[in-house]
């Protein structure tokens with residue numbers, strides 16, 4: 119069998135670099151045909167291009183001549199002659215790369231900027247291995263309408279877990295989805311104790327090594343709010359049948375409760391290479407993708423309810439999803455802006471979710487959900503968030 123042709127969007131990030139590890143470990147299964155990234159690390163994308171021998175490389179910003187030079191230098195250092203991939207630059211580089219013929223497009227871009235590449239990948243007919251949850255959340259029904267049955271395979275660990283659990287039952291048997299949350303670095307703290315936490319503390323995730331945005335969102339529990347909406351859209355389960363439970367060890371990645379009270383959980387040590395490999399190989403598992411639990415050592419898995427007073431983000435996300443339309447896009451865009459302001463030292467940690475709540479309360483939604491109405495709502499939410507935060511003092 120020929121290896122599957124893979125496109126990696128966001129190749130230089132946490133998901134992207136781990137995807138290259140997965141491909142390296144199974145070259146008989148996967149072959150990278152194209153890569154893209156923002157352009158913040160040209161050296162790395164040049165090395166990745168040479169390493170994978172990708173035929174096309176895209177960057178959203180940054181100097182194409184410099185990338186060309188770096189690829190040439192890396193190719194000669196590797197003794198690779200005549201390697202000259204197509205270089206695509208500009209804000210829509212990832213969208214163009216996503217449209218190249220391939221079997222699987224892994225979207226590992228961070229943020230709702232991943233929406234156009236997600237839609238382009240779906241249009242191309244390739245399987246979309248989706249780590250970029252924001253594109254599904256902001257695009258909602260638009261993304262679902264663009265996808266054929268089973269065309270989207272979740273890579274987010276919780277949703278990969280649920281997809282695996284659902285293999286064991288039919289839709290009618292499903293009672294609830296139960297998403298696990300690590301609780302982040304501030305688990306157990308009161309709202310008052312969260313006021314003065316620092317960006318460095320917010321980035322100290324207890325179990326996962328991820329990019330800045332998703333790590334900060336884990337600390338505020340915004341990530342879990344986004345994941346509830348993501349699960350609702352992926353699995354067509356109503357929001358009131360999606361629960362969150364805090365599980366600090368991040369070994370049980372999520373669960374499905376069936377109508378007879380039976381629960382099926384997916385468990386493995388925290389390692390994204392497992393859901394990435396399953397996303398690239400779906401429906402087949404990739405042998406040796408990650409290490410299994412070690413039962414020779416005593417282990418404790420604990421579960422506790424979410425403190426939704428200290429961490430209101432999950433309820434806020436559910437409310438935004440219930441309002442539908444462009445509310446989830448506003449939730450996400452306001453959060454992206456507030457997270458940036460927090461890391462720039464302009465606002466407190468608790469201001470992130472407070473700001474999202476207040477921007478949402480001013481939003482009136484759009485009558486029709488189209489790509490343009492989503493982009494308009496995002497622009498409005500980003501401007502509104504900036505305006506609010508411009509006057510804030512620490």
Ligand SMILES: NC(=O)C1=CN([C@@H]2O[C@H](COP(=O)(O)OP(=O)(O)OC[C@H]3O[C@@H](n4cnc5c(N)ncnc54)[C@H](OP(=O)(O)O)[C@@H]3O)[C@@H](O)[C@H]2O)C=CC1
Pocket residue numbers: 127128129130131132133134154155156157158159178212225226227228229231249250251252273274275326327328329330331332390
């Ligand atoms: N990391 C993880 O373990 C998990 C991540 N996810 C989700 O996966 C996605 C990626 O997360 P993560 O890998 O942690 O993020 P990172 O911040 O580590 O990486 C983000 C990637 O996106 C690229 N990028 C940024 N802007 C653009 C743009 N305009 N066009 C094209 N590429 C761009 C970056 O390129 P550059 O380096 O050039 O800026 C980088 O390659 C997020 O949606 C996250 O929520 C979900 C579950 C787990």
Ligand SMILES: CC(=O)[C@@H](O)[C@H](O)COP(=O)(O)O
Pocket residue numbers: 274275276298299300301302326332335336337341342390
């Ligand atoms: C690995 C992964 O899927 C992340 O999205 C993870 O869920 C973050 O951990 P939290 O449970 O702390 O949000």
Ligand SMILES: [Mn+2]
Pocket residue numbers: 274275276345
């Ligand atoms: Mn997740």
